[in-house]
Amino acid sequence: MxxxxxxxxxxxxxxxxxxxxxxxxxxxxxxxxxxxxxxxxxxxxxxxxxxxxxxxxxxxxxxxxxxxxxxxxxxxxxxxxxxxxxxxxxxxxxxxxxxxxxxxxxxxxxxxxxxxxxxxxxxxxxxxxxxxxxxxxxxxxxxxxxxxxxxxxxxxxxxxxxxxxxxxxxxxxxxxxxxxxxxxxxxxxxxxxxxxxxxxxxxxxxxxxxxxxxxxxxxxxVMVENIKADIPEEFSNVFKALGDKTRLKIIQLLLQGICTTQALAKKMQLSEAAISKHLKIMLEAGLVRKIRKGVYIEYEFRMEVIDFIPYKFYETMLI
Known part of the structure; x- marks a missing residue:
């Protein structure tokens, strides 16, 4: 109109x-x-x-x-x-x-x-x-x-x-x-x-x-609700997920094509339960996505999330 x-x-x-x-x-x-x-x-x-x-x-x-x-x-x-x-x-x-x-x-x-x-x-x-x-x-x-x-x-x-x-x-x-x-x-x-x-x-x-x-x-x-200048949880979750050496290693292996819990555990010499715990944090942060292939679950790193970190930083911190 x-x-x-x-x-x-x-x-x-x-x-x-x-x-x-x-x-x-x-x-x-x-x-x-x-x-x-x-x-x-x-x-x-x-x-x-x-x-x-x-x-x-x-x-x-x-x-x-x-x-x-x-x-x-x-x-x-x-x-x-x-x-x-x-x-x-x-x-x-x-x-x-x-x-x-x-x-x-x-x-x-x-x-x-x-x-x-x-x-x-x-x-x-x-x-x-x-x-x-x-x-x-x-x-x-x-x-x-x-x-x-x-x-x-x-x-x-x-x-x-x-x-x-x-x-x-x-x-x-x-x-x-x-x-x-x-x-x-x-x-x-x-x-x-x-x-x-x-x-x-x-x-x-x-x-x-x-x-x-x-x-x-x-x-x-146009503001229709009173707001509190909180840092969005989704934004802080990304930095939380990236701020761990083990999870950074998982990202490195995902980019190399090692993409199942079992394969990651074997490569890193950790238990599958430990790998699953790290992957859960990364999923909650949106850094990885699950892909079902037959009876297996594979994980894929979402590079676009990293690409948009500078944009999200500007948008969150410099409103």
Whole structure:
């Protein structure tokens, strides 16, 4: 829903609300509640009310990039203004090849089988129907009022000045927009076709950066719960898991292809019970995943968790 469009210093600005964006980010929060301290109470209530559904949302977290797969796609603009039921129809009309071509336009998009695609869409539809539909109706009116006020501030104070205030890690210079995440991402103002301004009750503490260098999205956090500046448990668990010499050795062996409890125990000359205890800590931290192969359970090290430690550090410590 586009509220307003105007130009400022040669750049097109769009004030917009997207129900689809808010839907997917709410699912992202449910998949990672510890990290989103401004929505902890909400996530806990959802988990108590819909335990099986929330369990499925979390099970699909890896496959969907924690449910950001769609809104982080280069093709996001195709559906950004759709209502949620229309978005579901849009994707259900696509065959599996068209679906894979669409999702792989995201940096983390992976090819799926038709059963995986159908399960994802079914979970989205059930979540929307039973949990989010009524809530979104209320949120929409609330966010629209906020966007109308923020639009007036933009025009009065200058849009770039307003943009810089939405997050401490977003810097605007005379010629550039700089996102400070795992590294600095710089966009020249003259190269940008448009900037979409919106607001979300779920985005905090993220600094959102769209996957399109010519069309940026600025998302203002709207706080609906009182928060305590705790360090998320999931974040500290990673460092706890890495802060042990034995577990570091296990990681080294996993990367060499030694991936069962029995093989690790034999190689390290430890009991299987001791190895299992270390693997449990690593599983809880998200550093490894289980893969069943016949009667055996293998473990795989998730290198992407290590790759994102700098980003998580910035996001947690420099909110």
């Amino acid at each position: 586009i509220l307003d469009t105007f130009f400022y210093e040669g750049t097109k600005f769009i004030i917009s609300y997207s129900a689809v964006w808010e839907l997917f980010f709410s699912m992202h929060v449910l998949a990672n509640p510890e990290h989103h301290i401004s929505r902890k109470k909400w996530a806990k209530l959802k988990e108590e009310e819909y335990p099986d559904l929330i369990k499925e949302i979390r099970e699909l977290s890896c496959l969907t990039d924690s449910w950001l797969l769609v809104i982080d796609s280069e093709k996001w603009e195709e559906i950004s203004q759709l209502e949620i039921p229309d978005m579901l129809i849009f994707f259900r009309k696509k065959n599996i090849y068209q679906w894979n071509a669409w999702v792989k336009c995201s940096e983390t998009g992976k090819e799926m089988c038709i059963q995986e695609r159908n399960r994802i869409l079914d979970v989205i539809e059930r979540y929307y129907t039973y949990s989010f539909k009524m809530e979104e109706t209320i949120l929409r009116q609330y966010i629209l009022q906020i966007l109308q006020r923020e639009r007036d501030k933009c025009k009065k104070e200058g849009v770039w000045s307003w943009c810089e205030r939405i997050h401490s890690r977003l810097k605007i210079t005379q010629n550039e927009i700089v996102y400070k995440k795992d590294q600095e991402y710089k966009y020249g103002k003259q190269e940008i076709d448009s900037v979409t301004i919106t607001a979300s009750t779920f985005v905090y503490p993220h600094l959102w950066m769209s996957n399109n260098k010519y069309r940026l999205e600025m998302v203002k956090s």
